[in-house]
Amino acid sequence: MSQSVHNFVGVFGHVNLDYLMKVERLPKPNTSVQVSNVRRFFGGTGSNIAMIASSLGVKTALASFVGKDFPKDFKDALFKAGVDTYDLVEKDSFLTPTCRIMTDPENNQICIMDQGPMGEMDDFPIAKHAIESSEIIHIGTGRPAYYRKVMKAAKKLGKRIHFDPAQELRYVYTPEIFTELLAMSDALFVNQHELKIAMKYLGIKSRAKLLDHVGILIVTKGKDGSEIITSSGDIEIPAIKPKKILDPTGAGDAYRAGFYAGLSRGMDLESCGRLGASASSFTIGVHGPVGILPTWDEVLERA
DSSP states (O other), rough: OOOOOOOOEEEEEEOOOEEEEEEEEETTTTTTOOOOEEEEEEOOOOHHHHHHHTTTOOOEEEEEEEEETHHHHHHHHHHHHOOOOOOEEEETOOOEEEEEEEOOTOOOOEEEEEEEGGGGGSSSSOOOHHTTTTEEEOOOOSHHHHHHHHHHHHHHOEEEEEEEETHHHHOOOOOOHHHHHHTTEEEEEEEEEHHHHHHHHHHOOGGGGGTTTTSSEEEEEGGGGEEEEEETTEEEEOOOOOOOOOOOHHHHHHHHHHHHHTTTTOOOOHHHHHHHHHHHHHHHTSSSSSOOOOOHHHHHHHO
16 A cells, blocks of 8 residues: 555545436335436535545545446546545445435425445445545544544544534434544534534533534534634634525535635635635535536635
């Protein structure tokens, strides 16, 4: 394994194929429905963050598991974005994680998620290259037992760890494993809903008490912007209005990528938050989280 590559952030998380489709009505048991306007997108928290961060000039490694069917055009897109994919592993006997989302005219949805090898990752060897070659280890969606091993390895090497369990906090984590992994983390990314779950898991009623467990708390709030909370005080970051709103998917991932674009350049936390808000506004304005990757100059100018 080559150690010549130096990355700023090693991103752990899902690499998905997302299929979005329209239906006249959501299916009931033992019935079938016809789909229309089927569109395939590259997705997954890990891939989204890595591709957008790389497009913004952040040296980024991606660690994830996909199937042997992983499409060439997805590989090519990652390569073109400049992502270090040494630890993007294709596993035999699995299909690539795939999310199929049906939406009716009232915007009700059904999501069918095949985790592929990500559902079995507890038994796989940890991605050493992404850990050893990166300054910051970003822990996203995936299995907590696997990430416990990753965090312990990262801590031994003195790496900074940013914890970002996302929507899986609600149904994959227990209070015990969340508390254990948070104790090894330097920063926690959550949205408003995940913040409430985190506080419940920790048995606290004040978000300021979270700083007893982690040094930096970053809370994204959609159209209401974001907050960066530290022992030195709270930083309010306003949302940046996109030129148009087409698809909110991946906006939070783009925020994280923009945040790292600032952090890798030595900027203060407020500037990092503003760059996150700017990157997020670009993603909202296109179909698919990585439909069009913004450049550093574009994100900086809008910020």
